Amino acid sequence: MDEQIQAISQPIFAIAGREFNLNSTQQVSDVLFKELDLPHERLRKTKSGHFSTASDVLENLIEQDETGIAQKMLEYREMQKLKSTYVDSLPTMIHPLTGRLHTSLSQTGAATGRLSSSNPNLQNIPIRNEAGRQIRRGFVARPGWQFVAADYSQVELRILAHVSGDTGLVEAFRLDQDIHKATAAAVFSIPLEKVTFEQRRFAKAVNFGLIYGMGAFRLARDSEMTLGEAERFIEAYFKQFPGIQGYLEGTKRQAAEKGYVETLLGRRRYFEILHNPKSSANHNEKERARREAINHPIQGTAADIIKLAMVEIHKALQEGGYAAKMLLQIHDELIFEAPEAEVEAVRELVVRLMSNAYTLAVPLKVEASVGKSWYALKE
DNA sequence: CTCAATAGCGCG
DNA sequence: AAAGCGCGCTATTGAG
Numbered sequence: 001m002d003e004q005i006q007a008i009s010q011p012i013f014a015i016a017g018r019e020f021n022l023n024s025t026q027q028v029s030d031v032l033f034k035e036l037d038l039p040h041e042r043l044r045k046t047k048s049g050h051f052s053t054a055s056d057v058l059e060n061l062i063e064q065d066e067t068g069i070a071q072k073m074l075e076y077r078e079m080q081k082l083k084s085t086y087v088d089s090l091p092t093m094i095h096p097l098t099g100r101l102h103t104s105l106s107q108t109g110a111a112t113g114r115l116s117s118s119n120p121n122l123q124n125i126p127i128r129n130e131a132g133r134q135i136r137r138g139f140v141a142r143p144g145w146q147f148v149a150a151d152y153s154q155v156e157l158r159i160l161a162h163v164s165g166d167t168g169l170v171e172a173f174r175l176d177q178d179i180h181k182a183t184a185a186a187v188f189s190i191p192l193e194k195v196t197f198e199q200r201r202f203a204k205a206v207n208f209g210l211i212y213g214m215g216a217f218r219l220a221r222d223s224e225m226t227l228g229e230a231e232r233f234i235e236a237y238f239k240q241f242p243g244i245q246g247y248l249e250g251t252k253r254q255a256a257e258k259g260y261v262e263t264l265l266g267r268r269r270y271f272e273i274l275h276n277p278k279s280s281a282n283h284n285e286k287e288r289a290r291r292e293a294i295n296h297p298i299q300g301t302a303a304d305i306i307k308l309a310m311v312e313i314h315k316a317l318q319e320g321g322y323a324a325k326m327l328l329q330i331h332d333e334l335i336f337e338a339p340e341a342e343v344e345a346v347r348e349l350v351v352r353l354m355s356n357a358y359t360l361a362v363p364l365k366v367e368a369s370v371g372k373s374w375y376a377l378k379e
Numbered sequence: 380c381t382c383a384a385t386a387g388c389g390c391g
Numbered sequence: 392a393a394a395g396c397g398c399g400c401t402a403t404t405g406a407g
Binding site: 081121124299 | 384385386387388389390391
């Protein structure tokens with residue numbers, strides 16, 4: 001990746017006889033969409049009226065783009081992001097006395113009760129693409145120590161199963177089924193072993209979309225379905241998981257009647273927009289508030305639970321006389337650093353306390369891994 | 380120079 | 392435009 005990153009030091013590109021700065025989305029938009037022979041009537045516009053050059057737009061253009069500029073820009077952007085945000089920036093933030101990076105965690109940064117991380121943000125270190133993932137090679141445990149990482153598996157869907165009481169979802173988690181596969185089998189009315197990769201991928205998108213209050217429009221856009229087909233699919237989904245439909249409706253009703261919704265542990269988020277019938281908010285704002293209300297009890301409960309686990313684990317490490325330290329929380333995941341001799345005990349302790357942090361109608365599954373670097377975590 | 384808004388994108 | 396939630400950081404742009 002070093003070579004790839006070095007290769008982007010020059011952000012000036014020439015195309016259609018003009019030079020422009022690839023960092024300037026406005027320049028790119030003007031040149032790429034107006035001077036090139038691309039159909040630009042149907043393209044998305046930004047707030048300021050320029051054509052959007054967001055990655056999803058460029059990806060859709062690759063096919064028809066004979067110049068190859070769309071592909072080039074995506075590659076350039078990926079490397080530029082990694083270079084500016086991580087490779088160039090993180091080393092400058094190493095503390096001179098400790099030789100380490102120290103983030104600041106805010107307990108009030110997120111409306112749902114999540115923590116947020118800043119200066120630097122260590123909750124968004126790349127992992128999804130291999131080039132970015134290489135950044136994690138830079139995070140290494142001190143000599144003779146190892147990282148122990150433990151994350152909740154599907155914690156938000158498990159919380160949805162609990163708060164909705166949906167029997168199908170609860171059963172699937174109790175049987176420790178592959179939840180997206182089980183969803184696909186249910187909505188397509190086929191046996192588990194007949195579920196294709198595509199069907200599972202689709203069910204996964206729908207499961208996540210629900211947590212965020214997704215509608216038929218988005219579903220249709222992200223799939224090959226028409227709007228009508230997407231509406232029928234969602235209908236079929238709710239028929240299969242009526243508890244989920246009940247949760248969505250109940251949450252909306254509570255937000256309207258009481259003006260707030262809350263997590264299992266009582267953390268509230270207020271929605272004046274939905275409570276006040278004379279609210280001046282427009283339709284879009286109300287729809288957004290509706291989705292926020294749907295999401296809060298789920299995301300917020302997950303945040304409550306991992307915080308309980310963090311308190312318990314801190315206590316247990318202290319009382320057990322461990323040298324191991326809790327380093328970082330990434331929403332559904334905790335990272336520790338432990339001396340070699342403590343690794344197995346810490347791993348066992350962390351998995352146990354995270355799993356038992358709060359009792360739901362379904363098990364809280366925790367997966368752990370160990371390694372000398374953040375890149376090399378295994379198991 | 381600082382400040383705010385915007386576009387874009389990294390993560391869960 | 393906006394049409395799935397929650398964040399923080401970088402670069403550009405335009406303003407004072």
